[in-house]
Amino acid sequence: MVPVEGNNELTQLAKSVNYLSQTQREVKQREQALSAEKEQFIRGLSHDIRTPLTSIMAYSELLAGEKAVAPEEQEKYLHLIHTKAG
Structure with missing residues (x-):
């Protein structure tokens, strides 16, 4: 902060600098x-x-498993996959 003293052009300049700094x-x-938001x-x-995707991956791995x-x-698994994807 620039000290504001007096009532002249330098005072106005100091006020402007302080305003810009605050802004x-x-x-x-x-x-x-x-x-942050x-x-x-x-x-x-x-x-x-991620949460539904994890379920979809697990059910599809069951269907594709050996x-x-x-x-x-x-x-049932296909229905669950469809439900989680929607």
């Missing part, structure tokens, strides 16, 4: 807050995508 601090704070949103979105899966079980 810059506020902009940086807003940027940091937005960045964006990071939190991405983490939540990643979790929301052990035979009964047709009624195959239908």
Whole structure:
């Protein structure tokens, strides 16, 4: 902060410098807050995508596995995959 003294052109200049400095601090704070919100949103979105994807991968591995899966079980797993994908 630039000390503001008197009432002349230098006083106005000091006020302007202080205003710009304060504005810059506020902009940086807003940027940091937005960045934190964006990071939190991405983490939540990643979790929301990853959870059903994990189930889809597990059921599809069961269907593609070497052990035979009964047709009624195959239908059940395919339905679950479709449900998780939607």
